[in-house]
Amino acid sequence: MYVAIIAGVIIAVALVVLLLVWLARTPEPVSVPDARSAFEAQRPTLEKMFFAAASATGKPRGLRWKSCEFGSDIELARDRRSGEVLAFVPVTIAFEAIPGSDMEGLPAVGNLRCATAVFTWRGRRWITTGRAVFNLSPAEAIRHFRQQYEPVSPDASSPSADGRKTV
16 A cells, blocks of 8 residues: 555656656747847847857867857747747858868968858847858848748747747
């Protein structure tokens, strides 16, 4: 009899833990204007965070990030699976060859590269992992990854990952 009671308590605790984990993963509704204005308010810090994170990736191989100029446009999209809102910002990146690498001495190393910097709205703040989508503008990047992202208009809502209007 005690075994049945203990087993019941263990199952109940496990169900409560699973429920709490599920609730923690459910994205809260996002206000697109709030996310956009928060991005603008945090922009100088976010640009520095992006450059630091992207520089630390070691990509592209044999090149060091020299500078990164950010465009003023911001395109927002929603991750279809997670429901997270992302910001796509145009960037122009300059690299330099790492001494001793196979890129040293190549004339193309000095060419400026167009890319899109990606930021994620998570927990009421913007973060970045330094992801850069090369050779695509923000709108092109969203279209290219249309299976994963859907555009979010600045003033309207878009469906969340589960189809509800939550923006």
